[in-house]
Amino acid sequence: ADPFTVVQTVTSASVLQAPVTRAASRLHPGAGATVTRARPLLAWSRVRGARLYNLQVFRVRGTSLTKVASIFPRGNRARVKGLAYGHRYAWRVWPYVARTGYTREPLGLSYFDLM
Numbered sequence: 083a084d085p086f087t088v089v090q091t092v093t094s095a096s097v098l099q100a101p102v103t104r105a106a107s108r109l110h111p112g113a114g115a116t117v118t119r120a121r122p123l124l125a126w127s128r129v130r131g132a133r134l135y136n137l138q139v140f141r142v143r144g145t146s147l148t149k150v151a152s153i154f155p156r157g158n159r160a161r162v163k164g165l166a167y168g169h170r171y172a173w174r175v176w177p178y179v180a181r182t183g184y185t186r187e188p189l190g191l192s193y194f195d196l197m
Contacts, residue, residue, distance in 0.1 A: 101142055101172045105190035109175065113192045122196065124173060125159035126189055132177035136184065137162070142170040142193065170195050 106113040108127040124137060135155055139162050140147035150171070151162050165171060174188040 099142065099145060101147070101170075101191070101193050103190075103192050104188070106192040108190040109173070109192040111192075111194050113194075115194045117194045117196050120165065120167070120196075121161045121163050122165070122194065123159060123161050126175045128158045129177040129179065129185075129189060131179045131181075133180055134178040135189075136176040136178065138174050138176070139165070140172045141166075142172050147172055165196050167196050 100114065103113045110125045111117060111122070124139075126135070129135075133156065135158065137151070137153050137155060137160050138149060139151040141150050151164060153160055153162070162173075170193055172191065172193040174191040176184050176188050178184050
C-alpha cells in the first residue's frame, strides 16, 4: 500500500443538514441542487412592481447560517462570487416594491451545494 496524506477534507452533501425551505419553486437552482461553478447564477420569479431585489446568501454550518453575500440586483437573476467549494449555501430574495418597500416575507428560501 502506498502512503498518502489528506490535505483537505470535503464534507459530503449527504451529511450536511438541509435548511428549511419556503416557496423554493420560485428559485433556481432548486432546493438541494448541486452547483459546480464558483460563481453560480441564481434566478427567481419576477415580482410585479419590484424595482430592486435583496439577494442574501448564507453558508450553512450545522444548524447555523452565516451571511456571506448580500447584493441588490435590479433584475431577477445574479451571479454570486466569494463562495467556497465543499459547502452548502442557503439563499433568499427580498423584493423591493415602490410605495410599499420590502415585502413582509422573502420571495423564497432555498439551498444548494457547491461541489
